[in-house]
Amino acid sequence: MIAFNKYYNHFNLLSSVLIVVSLLLLIFKGLNFGIDFKGGTLIELRASDSKINVSSLRDRFNQMDLGDVSVKKFGNDTDFLVKFENKDNKKNIIEEIKANLDKSFGNNYDFRRVENVGPKVSAELLKSGVIAISLSLALMLIYIWIRFEWQFSLGAILALFHDVIVTLGVFSLFSLEINLSIIAAVLTIVGYSMNDTVVIFDRVRENLRKYSDIKIFELTNISINETLSRTIITSATTLLALLAIYFFGGEILKGFSLAMILGVVFGTYSSIYIANTVLVRLRVSQKTVLREDDQNKLN
Amino acid sequence: MLYFSKLRILFITLFSVLFILIASSNLFKFDDNFFDKKINLGLDLQGGSYLLLEIDNEPVIEQKLQNLTTTIRNYFKEKNIKINNIKIDNQNIFFNVTDNDKQSVLDVFQDENSDLNPYYPRFKSHQLEIEDTGLNLKVNFSRQGLIKLKNSSQDQAIEIVRRRVDEVGTNEPNILKRGNNRILVELPGLDDPMRIKSLLGKTANLTFRFVTNDENDRFGVEKLKFENGLEEATVSKRIIISGENLLDAQPKMDTQTNQTIVSFSLDRVGAKRFGKATSTGIGKQLAIVLDGKIISAPVVRDTIASGSGQISGGFTFQTATDLALLLRSGALPAPLEIIEERTVGPDLGQDSINAGMIALAIGFMLVIIFMFVKYKIFGLITNVTLIVNLFILLGVLTLFEATLTLPGIAGIILTVGMAVDANVLIFERIKEELKDETNNILAFDGGYTKSRTAILDANITTLLAAIILFFMGSGPVKGFAVTLGVGIFTTLFSVYFIARLFTSIYVSRNKNKEKLI
Numbered sequence: 043m044i045a046f047n048k049y050y051n052h053f054n055l056l057s058s059v060l061i062v063v064s065l066l067l068l069i070f071k072g073l074n075f076g077i078d079f080k081g082g083t084l085i086e087l088r089a090s091d092s093k094i095n096v097s098s099l100r101d102r103f104n105q106m107d108l109g110d111v112s113v114k115k116f117g118n119d120t121d122f123l124v125k126f127e128n129k130d131n132k133k134n135i136i137e138e139i140k141a142n143l144d145k146s147f148g149n150n151y152d153f154r155r156v157e158n159v160g161p162k163v164s165a166e167l168l169k170s171g172v173i174a175i176s177l178s179l180a181l182m183l184i185y186i187w188i189r190f191e192w193q194f195s196l197g198a199i200l201a202l203f204h205d206v207i208v209t210l211g212v213f214s215l216f217s218l219e220i221n222l223s224i225i226a227a228v229l230t231i232v233g234y235s236m237n238d239t240v241v242i243f244d245r246v247r248e249n250l251r252k253y254s255d256i257k258i259f260e261l262t263n264i265s266i267n268e269t270l271s272r273t274i275i276t277s278a279t280t281l282l283a284l285l286a287i288y289f290f291g292g293e294i295l296k297g298f299s300l301a302m303i304l305g306v307v308f309g310t311y312s313s314i315y316i317a318n319t320v321l322v323r324l325r326v327s328q329k330t331v332l333r334e335d336d337q338n339k340l341n
Numbered sequence: 342m343l344y345f346s347k348l349r350i351l352f353i354t355l356f357s358v359l360f361i362l363i364a365s366s367n368l369f370k371f372d373d374n375f376f377d378k379k380i381n382l383g384l385d386l387q388g389g390s391y392l393l394l395e396i397d398n399e400p401v402i403e404q405k406l407q408n409l410t411t412t413i414r415n416y417f418k419e420k421n422i423k424i425n426n427i428k429i430d431n432q433n434i435f436f437n438v439t440d441n442d443k444q445s446v447l448d449v450f451q452d453e454n455s456d457l458n459p460y461y462p463r464f465k466s467h468q469l470e471i472e473d474t475g476l477n478l479k480v481n482f483s484r485q486g487l488i489k490l491k492n493s494s495q496d497q498a499i500e501i502v503r504r505r506v507d508e509v510g511t512n513e514p515n516i517l518k519r520g521n522n523r524i525l526v527e528l529p530g531l532d533d534p535m536r537i538k539s540l541l542g543k544t545a546n547l548t549f550r551f552v553t554n555d556e557n558d559r560f561g562v563e564k565l566k567f568e569n570g571l572e573e574a575t576v577s578k579r580i581i582i583s584g585e586n587l588l589d590a591q592p593k594m595d596t597q598t599n600q601t602i603v604s605f606s607l608d609r610v611g612a613k614r615f616g617k618a619t620s621t622g623i624g625k626q627l628a629i630v631l632d633g634k635i636i637s638a639p640v641v642r643d644t645i646a647s648g649s650g651q652i653s654g655g656f657t658f659q660t661a662t663d664l665a666l667l668l669r670s671g672a673l674p675a676p677l678e679i680i681e682e683r684t685v686g687p688d689l690g691q692d693s694i695n696a697g698m699i700a701l702a703i704g705f706m707l708v709i710i711f712m713f714v715k716y717k718i719f720g721l722i723t724n725v726t727l728i729v730n731l732f733i734l735l736g737v738l739t740l741f742e743a744t745l746t747l748p749g750i751a752g753i754i755l756t757v758g759m760a761v762d763a764n765v766l767i768f769e770r771i772k773e774e775l776k777d778e779t780n781n782i783l784a785f786d787g788g789y790t791k792s793r794t795a796i797l798d799a800n801i802t803t804l805l806a807a808i809i810l811f812f813m814g815s816g817p818v819k820g821f822a823v824t825l826g827v828g829i830f831t832t833l834f835s836v837y838f839i840a841r842l843f844t845s846i847y848v849s850r851n852k853n854k855e856k857l858i
Contacts, residue, residue, distance in 0.1 A: 086689065133542065133679075137535060154689040160680035163393065167815070174813035181805050189798060223748055226810055226818045230755070230825065233806030237799040241766065244795040272769045275715060276762040279708045283758025286704030287751050292696030294385075295751055302755070 044270070046314055047263040050322060053315040057204055064211025071214050076125075076221035077157060079171070081164035083108075083128040083135065084157040089120050091150035099124065102146055106139060117293040121154075128158065171225040175206070178232045186236070190243060191330050197320030198239045201312035205235045209304045223298040231305030234280070238273065238313040245269050246321065250331045258326050262318040277310045345842055353838045357729050360736030367739060380738050383746035384527060385817050386694050388687030390534035392526040393519065394502070394541060394677045401494050401675045402432055402482070409469075410434055413480070416457050422446060434480040446478065447471060461485055491521045497674040499524050504670035505540050524677070534684050536663070544632050544676050545667040547584035549615070552626035552638050553577045565628070567635045568654065574638060576628045581618045586611025590668035592661035595653065601661040604651040605668065612648025620644035629654070631664075683816070697750035704754045705731070712761060716768065719858055722843045723764045730760055730828075730835040737827050746820030756828030762799060763836040766792045767844075772858050781857050785848045789841065796836075804829050 077084050087099070096113050099122055103111040109127040116123040128135055136156055143151060159167070182202060186195045206228055213220060245265040253261065266273075281303060288299040345353075367380055384391050406429050413434070417424050422445060427436035438446050450471040453460045459468045468486035472479040482490065495518060502524055506514045515527035526541070528534065552574050553562060560579040567573070590605040607615055618627075619641050628638040629652050637654040656664065685693075709727065712720040734753065738745065771788030778784040807829070810822035851857060 134539075152686070152688075153684075154686045156682065156684045158679075158682040160678075162395070163681045170813050174809050177813070178806050178809045181809065182802060185802065185805065222815065222818050223821075226748060226814060226821050229806045229810050230803075233803035234759075236802035237762075240798040240802060241795045244798065248791075268773065269769070271772075272762075272765045275712075275765045276759070279711060279761045280755070280758035282707040282711060283704040283754045286700045286707060287754050289700075290696060290703050291700035291751060291754075292693055292747070294693065294747055295696075295700075298748065298751060 043263070043267045045263065046266050046318075047259055047322075050259075050315065050319045053311075054319055057312070057316055060208050060211070061204060064207045064214070067211050067214040068207070071217075073210065073214050073220045074217045075168075076219040077159045077164065078221045079164050079168040081127070081159050081161040083126055083159075084155070085124045085136075085139070085153055086116060086155035087122045087124060087151055088154050089122065089147075089151045091147060094122075094147055094151055096122065098146075102143060103139075106142055108135075121293075167222065171222070174225060175228055175232070178229050179203075179206075182232060182236050186240070189240075190247070191326075193321055193324045193326045193330060194243050194247070196324070197317040198236060198243065200320055201239050201309075201316040202232060202235050204312045204316050205231055205305055205308040208308050209301060212304055213301065218300070219297055221297065223295070224301050227298050227301035227305065230302060231309060234306060235309035235312060238277075238309050239317045241272065242266060242269050242313050242318065246318070247331055250326070250328050251335075254328045259322050262321055266314055266318065273310060273313070277306055280306050345845060350842065353842055357733065357839065360733040361729070362736075363739050364732045364735035367735070378739050378742050380735070381742055381744040382690075382694075383744045383749065383817060383820055384529060384683070384690075385685050385747045386690045386697075386745065387529055388532065388685050388690035389527065389529040390531045390537070391681070391683040391816065392528070392534065392538070392541070392679055393681035394524045394526065395680045396491075396494055396498050396522045396524070396674075397676045397678060398491055398494055398522060399675075401490065402487075403429075405482075405490065406432065406434055409480075412457065416449075417446070420445075420449075432481060435477055436480075437477050440476065443473075443476065443478075447473065450480070461489070488521060494674040495521055495524070498677065501671050501673050502526065502541060502677070505666065506537065508666045508670055509537055509540065511537070523680075530687065531684075532686055534682070538679060538682075540663060540667065541677055542679070543667055544673045545584065545670075546632050546672045547587070547668060548630045549581040549583070549618075550576045550579060550628050550630060551581070551618075551622060552628050565630060565633060565635050567638075568631075574626075574628060574635060576630065576635070581627070582607060582611045582615050584668060584672045586614070587668055590665040592656075592658060592665045593651070595651070598653075600653055601656045601658050602651045602653045603656070603661050603665045603668070604649065606649040609648075612646070615648065615650070616644060616646040620646075636664075693747045697747060701750060701754050701757075705757055708757055708761065716858075718847065719764075719768050719844070722840055722847065723761055723768075725843065726764065726835045726840040727757060727760060729839050730831050731757065733831040733835060734824070734828050737831060738824070743823050743827075744820055745824070746817040748817045749820030749824045752821040752824030752828065756825060756832065759803070760828070760832040760835075763792075763796045763832060764840055766796055766799075767836070767840075768858060775857060781848055781852055781854065784857070785844065796833075800829050800833060 096115060100111065100113045103113060103124060103126065109129045111124065111126040114123045115121065132138070136153075136158075140153070179199070179202060183195065183199055186198045190198075209228065209231060212218075213224070242265055245268055246262055249256075249261050249265050256264070284299050284303045284306065287295050288303065291299060363376070363378075366376055366378070410427050410429060413436070414424070414427060422438075422442045424436045424438050424442070424446065427434065429435075449455055450458050450467070450469060452458070460466075461468070464485045466483050466485040468483060468489065469480050470483040470486075499516060499518060503516050506516060506526065506528070511528050511531050513529055515525075515529075517525045519525045528537065531537070554575060556562065560577055562575050562577055564573055565576050586607050588606045588608050590603055593602050593604045594600075595602045622641050623643070624641065626638045626640050629636045636652060639653070652664070705727075709724045712723050714720070716723065731753070734756065767788050770792040771784050774784035774787040774791070775781070778787065804826060807822045807826035811819060811826060814822055848857065
């Protein structure tokens with residue numbers, strides 16, 4: 043048996059630091075919103091001429107008076123991602139850009155993807171993204187409240203917040219782009235983290251009923267160990283699947299799979315080191331569970 | 342628990358085979374009459390264009406209010422009620438009444454059977470609201486009135502958009518209402534949406550009006566620019582004929598001048614009016630105005646009674662074709678703005694499919710190898726379940742003709758990764774039971790019953806996330822929610838029916854084996 047409980051305090055401290063740092067990052071550095079949430083235009087361009095590179099493209103685009111233009115390589119040497127604000131929301135901007143690029147590069151390039159999100163739509167998408175995440179957290183709270191005693195709910199929700207905040211913190215730290223698929227990833231992380239926590243909690247509760255003489259500090263450790271094999275296998279297979287998406291699923295899914303990988307790692311960690319320590323700190327005992335059982339019987 | 346009746350085994354086998362067949366119908370072509378369902382590919386996979394259009398209702402409201410002032414003026418004139426100083430300001434109509442007439446005016450607006458101000462019993466609301474501000478009254482659209490107006494302009498606009506898109510002839514366009522002032526246009530397989538974008542960007546309001554220099558024209562005059570933006574002309578506001586009078590419009594080559602023109606034919610009313618105007622207006626210039634710009638202003642040389650004519654204006658064949666198309670499909674009730682556009686080229690779509698499939702294959706292999714190494718015989722059972730699960734998942738998606746997107750493929754891969762969870766929970770539990778239980782069959786039973794709540798909890802939480810995503814997400818992300826959500830159900834089915842069947846067979850054959858797992 044591994045003594046996970048030996049490090050409860052250490053990891054609680056670490057998590058607190060992580061959360062504080064993430065929050066500071068989110069407040070002061072903020073998130074790097076993509077055009078989905080900020081509005082603007084994105085062009086994925088494939089070149090068939092080595093003359094076309096990041097600097098020549100940047101030169102061209104900067105001459106077109108489009109506001110802030112960012113040009114990056116996208117996956118390999120021939121693919122580029124160009125983003126700009128398109129502040130005036132010009133109508134025929136894509137045609138103009140094409141005509142302009144034709145002059146310098148001829149026919150040696152191709153627009154593979156064009157996205158243009160107006161300011162109204164991006165504001166709405168951001169709003170619905172925030173609503174979706176809040177709603178999912180609220181639903182999880184309600185669900186866990188129905189299924190478990192309040193101490194457990196608190197533990198699960200704290201773990202959930204930890205995972206979401208730290209994942210977003212990493213995105214802020216490395217200025218990784220937040221787009222619609224990241225919202226999907228965060229929601230899935232919420233589901234996964236909850237899933238992981240619930241499995242251990244289920245066992246804790248079962249053991250609480252079984253043993254009256256073991257303190258919660260020990261009991262959580264027993265439960266973690268009993269479910270450890272499952273925790274390892276499930277997170278391993280999930281991570282294997284996600285790594286396959288990250289490395290082979292193409293550039294478009296990179297951000298999404300990275301967020302999910304982070305989420306799974308944090309989710310597994312927080313089920314052990316946040317959710318359980320809340321139970322310990324709240325001195326959950328057999329009485330906690332039995333009281334609830336009695337109430338359920340009465341009802 | 343251990344026992345599976347023959348009937349049940351048969352059912353599970355048939356069900357699995359059925360879904361494997363359905364899923365494989367995406368790969369092999371079956372007879373279409375027999376089974377023609379297929380998983381749809383999202384725009385991000387097959388390539389195409391997604392356009393979200395917003396109707397700008399301001400001009401419609403302005404126009405309606407303009408018409409209303411006339412209606413109101415005439416209505417009260419007939420009733421011998423004096424109203425004066427009627428004017429429009431900031432989407433409100435203001436007019437003055439005398440003290441004596443005020444109550445009767447208010448009554449007219451609040452009468453439920455009023456033909457001036459229609460009443461909607463269902464919403465308990467009039468079309469117009471009147472506000473009593475002394476002797477100056479303020480009239481504007483009520484909330485319901487505005488909603489009705491927006492709905493009707495959306496209905497008209499979607500019809501016109503559909504006609505224009507159909508005329509261009511893309512395959513299987515998808516045109517839907519969004520809210521009460523937006524229209525979603527999905528154009529699969531369309532590589533370059535520029536033509537459609539420019540066609541949808543035009544209101545196509547066509548009028549024929551005389552050029553005049555008479556400042557005292559009864560209908561008023563306005564200065565309009567020519568299409569080239571250089572010249573200007575003063576045009577009467579009197580409309581001879583408008584786009585509504587057109588029966589047909591086609592691009593043609595004028596054999597005499599060798600110019601591309603648009604020839605049109607008029608309906609009966611239009612032909613009559615056109616004939617009359619051309620007979621009285623010989624020698625005058627007739628301006629052909631499209632969306633506030635003069636295309637051309639030819640001099641009338643003869644009476645045109647045939648009800649057909651032609652527009653010339655230095656067109657190329659393409660611009661003539663587009664103008665004819667716009668005229669045939671009719672004018673939009675209000676200008677449209679493209680507020681969101683997402684276009685994916687077909688080769689990027691194909692690349693995404695390839696990458697997705699490779700990731701799926703590799704992810705699948707990794708999980709299968711891992712499970713076999715870790716679990717041996719039970720790993721094998723899990724793997725068989727996983728494969729059947731994948732087929733059932735694809736089968737369900739096919740059956741509902743769901744739309745598969747790139748994030749949707751990610752959802753399938755993720756399902757593969759997470760689907761082992763339930764089996765692992767069960768097998769781990771059986772292992773634990775075996776520590777105190779020497780009877781393999783009882784341990785097997787215990788493993789299944791005792792793991793049930795954890796499995797249920799775990800899947801419900803993921804399902805909740807998927808449901809929220811489905812309702813809040815858009816486009817590609819919705820595809821992810823679908824595969825993730827459906828994946829939960831197929832996983833539960835394959836774990837509790839298929840995996841359990843195999844496990845029970847294995848356990849009953851090894852009742853007395855020392856080390857079961």
